[in-house]
Amino acid sequence: MGVDLGELVEPEEISFADLNDKVIAVDAMNTMYQFLSIIRQRDGTPLKDSDGNTTSHLSGLFYRSINLLEKNIRPVYVFDGKPPQLKAKEAKERRKKREEAREEWEKLKEEGKISEAYSKATQSSKLTGDMIEEAQKLLDAMGLPYIVAESEGEAQAAYMVQKGSVYAVGSQDWDCLLFGADVMVRNLTSRKTRKTSGGGRKEVSTEKIDLESVLDQLDISHEKLQWLGILVGTDFNPDGIYGIGPKTALELVKQYDSFDDLMEDDKVEWESDNDPDKILDFFQNPPVEDTDFEFESPDKEEIRNVLIEQHDFSEKRVNSGLEKLDTALESRQSGLDSFT
DNA sequence: CGAATTGA
DNA sequence: TCAATTCGG
Structure with a gap:
């Protein structure tokens, strides 16, 4: 999870409208991990297709991306590459914790302790190679660019902000500030409330954090x-x-x-x-690279193929998503035309 | 999480 | 009509 600077820094609340026409380097791993943890049934079982493949991350990615495009925010997803040596030991510990959580989840689920099971399920989340591959296939079909970083995605995304090829890093993780991202955006979500552990409900707003202003404040x-x-x-x-x-x-x-x-x-x-x-x-000299990316038109047939044929999404839901995608891209097109 | 449905 | 709840895969 990384650094917690939340209690030192006062983020600026923004709306999606403030990000109009911006390209955002979205930390793909961070985002998909979030989807995988949260998009679950009440006993903690993630969404799955009939072959038993987890699909929570695909659902999240599909609908979230459409929502961003509807607001004329364009995401370029940045995936982690080779994990740095510095992460090896931590990775081992995480794996152990995940396995323990998974065992407790199974047990609590058997016993019918639904809400306790859910929290264990969340902790047992694991993004597999297959899941990453399927996500990339979906992004290709949607015409959305992605980059596989040399090493840490956060570092690559921060570098892209520095270069000016994107406006901000989209991530929950403060670490991207350590890597030198000039701007980061948190809570890039359309939903404005979130359940708290106490069963209550808490307001969440999209936040913009400028590195310069953080350094100023501190x-x-x-x-x-x-x-x-x-x-x-x-x-x-x-x-x-x-x-x-x-x-x-x-x-x-x-x-x-x-x-x-x-x-x-x-x-x-x-x-x-x-x-x-x-x-x-x-943090000062992470492996990063110059990689171009471009946005393309979505291939609706291929999107249907990936989601409906291969992963059992409902045709009705996917089609209504595709309609929103169409109107989003059309209005963008007409928006550009009015400039020229 | 976000879409769809429900119910006041 | 809209907040609350349930469904999705």
């Missing part, structure tokens, strides 16, 4: 934000440092002029197997 440099992230915890040292939360971390980074000195502070007890200098270097 009154630190970008490098110190990276230090802060490492103290609080990143994908490469998920537990952060015991006893140091965002507030303490902010105070600490302001006290030092070099990372090495900071790491010598009495409060800093480094426990991760990863070398902190290597983590810092990864």
Whole structure:
């Protein structure tokens, strides 16, 4: 999950209209993982086709993308490439936790403890290679571009913002700020309320976070934000440092002029197997590449083939989605014409 | 999550 | 008509 800067930063609430005509590099893994965790039945079983393949992520991707296009927001999806060495150990721990959660889920489901089962199911979510492949097939059919990053998708997406080839990174993960994304957008969803654990309902709005404004608010440099992230915890040292939360971390980074000195502070007890200098270097020089992308017309027959023929989506629902897709792209076309 | 349906 | 609930695959 990475850094939690939520309590230090005041994001700017925006609406989809503020993103009109913008291209957004959407963190594909982050987004699909979200779909996979949330799009489930009440006992936690994800949506599946008749062959038993999970399809929750396809449903999410299809309808979400159409909603964005309807608002004239164009997503280019960025997938993770080869996981960095720094992530190896954490990946192993995650796998173990997932497997444990899956076992508990099965058990609770057997016992009929539906709501407890659901939360375990969420924790057992796993994006497989097949699921990623099917998602990419769907994006191809929809004419939406995607990029497979050299390494971390977050890093690639941040680089694309820096280059100016996209307006922002779309992700829930604050890490993209550490990678230097100038703008990030959170909660890129049309739904405006979310269920809380207590059974209540909470407002969620789309948020825009400018790196510059974050640095302003915290009154630190970008490098110190990276230090802060490492103290609080990143994908490469998920537990952060015991006893140091965002507030303490902010105070600490302001006290030092070099990372090495900071790491010598009495409060800093480094426990991760990863070398902190290597983590810092990864945020500063991640593997990224220059990749072009372009938007194409959707192939409706192929969309029907993937969703209806191969994955048992209902023809009626897919067709009404395709109609929305049509009107979205037509209005975009006429919008462009009026310019020329 | 987002679409479809329900019900006040 | 619209908020709440259920369905989708």
